[in-house]
């Protein structure tokens with residue numbers, strides 16, 4: 001049986017996740033310090049959300065700072081946090097104009113106070129928007145997210161006096177409800193710029209069936225055309241979710 005979901009909506013990813021890699025190399029190419037690459041990269045954040053909105057995407061999540069990025073030179077970490085703290089609140093009115101809501105993934109408690117305050121202000125100022133979500137992943141790691149979910153699950157089941165039988169019946173959907181976030185859709189398309197071909201602990205749970213797209217383009221150079229190339233590539237993929245090609249194409253009903 002053919003799905004009743006329209007062809008167009010199947011062909012447009014609802015959730016696009018991006019690993020914004022290549023800021024440092026971009027800066028080096030330009031003879032600039034690494035931070036200039038991050039600064040230039042941060043202007044692409046606003047662009048990509050607006051291009052995605054035009055394309056009909058509902059959520060864009062961006063890997064802005066991983067649990068491993070704390071290992072970077074202290075100066076670079078401080079500069080990235082300062083960039084967040086200064087730029088985010090400046091985007092509130094533009095985000096409201098476009099209907100973009102800010103969400104976050106990751107443990108914000110470890111971020112400097114100024115960055116947390118800016119995030120809170122921007123989240124609060126955009127909470128009513130419904131057209132697109134910008135999900136900033138900050139101090140985020142896919143493995144940590146799953147561990148946090150396991151901890152919460154164990155706490156809840158311990159408190160409820162969990163039996164072995166109940167444990168054996170735990171489903172994927174039930175466990176997912178313990179992951180420390182809400183409103184996040186499964187990742188349909190995961191893009192990594194900068195030429196590396198790995199997912200670096202990003203969205204390990206939500207990207208279970210994501211289509212992966214790698215481009216050599218460095219993040220600060222990422223353009224509307226580059227996003228469109230990724231969306232076109234996605235539109236040409238056959239998403240089978242474990243089924244056969246014949247089943248997906250409606251040639252077999254069972």
Ligand code: FPP
Nearest residue numbers: 020021022023024025041042045064084087
């Ligand atoms: C990876 O490039 C990039 C990051 C670790 C940081 C990404 C952060 C931004 C683009 C700024 C976000 C800002 C806001 C306001 C949301 P890299 O430094 O590893 O590049 P390289 O591999 O070329 O060295």
